[in-house]
Amino acid sequence: MAEKVLMKGNEAIAEAAIVAGCRHYFGYPITPQTELTEYMSKRMPQINGVFLQAESEVAAINMVYGAAGAGARVMTSSSSPGISLKMEGISYIAGAELPCVIVNIVRGGPGLGGIQPAQSDYFQATKGGGHGDYRNIVLAPNSVQEMVDMTILAFDLADKYRNPVMLLGDGALGQMMEPVAFNVSEAKPVVKPWAATGLRGRTTPNIINSLHLQPEKLEQHNIHLQNKYAQVSANEVRYEELYTEDAELVLVAYGITSRIARSAMEKARNEGLKVGMLRPITLWPFPAEPFAIAAKKATAFLTLELSAGQMIEDVRLAVNGAKPVYFYGRTGGMIPSPKAVYEQIVNIFTVRRGDKWPKKFFPGLKD
Structure with missing residues (x-):
């Protein structure tokens, strides 16, 4: 059993992502998840990772798209209004079948609302939130330890299904401090033969795309996505x-x-x-x-x-x-x-x- 340390929820998520092999983080500060971004700004340079505070949430999610397309384990985080700004990019990521982890530490709404905890982003998280027929896998921890465990699980599920996974917390969980243990070894690299990393011995390059102008091909792609979501529903229910x-x-x-x-x-x-x-x-x-x-x-x-x-x-x-x-x-x-x-x-x-x-x-x- 690993030794327990006292950590704030936001910071525990960040450290768990690092343990899971995340070396790319793109985000923008917003309360009540700012400590996660701040923690990543300190830790990523220490492990030769990439931290970038984007100019906006829109920019951050599109950076996630690029890193995920290149095969990196990548994460972004925000709170309610910031997640709304990411929704177009999340739909693109789901359409292109790219794995990534998105953290939403929910605050009160609608609009700018307030910085206190809420769960009013449930519809946004579970019904897609952006345009088109897509789904995010959504995990809901209820303790700081579960934030750690589910962050690690989120990266595994994202790679397994080539799909965005959202960790849905709230301001209380993000700000509270509890003892946590990191009961896993450093993550091993995941082979991603589909990633856009150059030819690498292939005769044709991998292409990452969510644009299908021919309706027959777009429908075929949508059927493929729905079949994948059916597999997720059959195999990944937790309660x-x-x-x-x-x-x-x-x-x-x-x-x-x-x-x-x-x-x-x-x-x-x-x-x-x-x-x-x-x-x-x-x-x-x-x-x-x-x-x-x-x-x-x-x-x-x-x-x-x-x-x-x-x-x-x-x-x-x-x-x-x-x-x-x-x-x-x-x-x-x-x-x-x-x-x-x-x-x-x-x-x-x-x-x-x-x-x-x-x-x-x-x-x-x-x-």
Whole structure:
């Protein structure tokens, strides 16, 4: 077991990327992820890596495109508005089937919003966010240690599927400090015969491109991408399941909110309420099957988010109308307490399930 060190979430992601073999980083500072960029500016020169603070987020993502096309393990990071600016480039990268890692330490929105934590970029992350029929693999850690582990996993998945992988955190995870261990050896170089690195003994060069002017060829390329996404969905679903075997109410939460939900769940179970939890770890592909199984036993689901309600749509699709799915969320950087979540749990247990919307589910929301 590797020795543990105390690290801030943003810095832990950066060091994990280096351990994973990342030697190219392009970014632009924005709160609350700026420490990640700052850390890379110090560490990359020490390991003969490339750090470049681009003139904008648009420039940074296109630098990622170039480095990924040359076969490098490359990463960029930003926070909500900055990720929005990268979206055209991310679509190009997905269309060209290039592996890269994109970190979003989410802040409140819309617009410039605020620098406090939020989860209101779920739609943007899981539904593509940019133009065209493409998908990002999306990982949602809930601790600094998981930030380390999932950053390393993100690079492996990106290379395995030649696809962008997004690590979706939030301002709380990015700023908090926890003990972490780096339980892996230095990454070995990955052979990428498709990379645009010159002829290298070939008779024809590799060409990196997402432009297909003939509709027949573009459709063929899209079918190929959809088949790849189907493979990802079949092989890479990750989730955590707690007490769902006897749960009447199943809490659904990811990221920092799942830690709050777990505390509320444990209090409820101590009070004799049969509450369980399903935590999606891959937000895409979404773990739909465990929800369908849980819906056979549970009487209701409660989705908890730092948003006005985005993941709840995927939960409702997964449950497929079998049981009611309730929602409690906070926005603008406000984080609910375990006590507030526990009150929502008690509220559900005290109303007739399925035919009445419980009170106090969202500040200002009426029956």
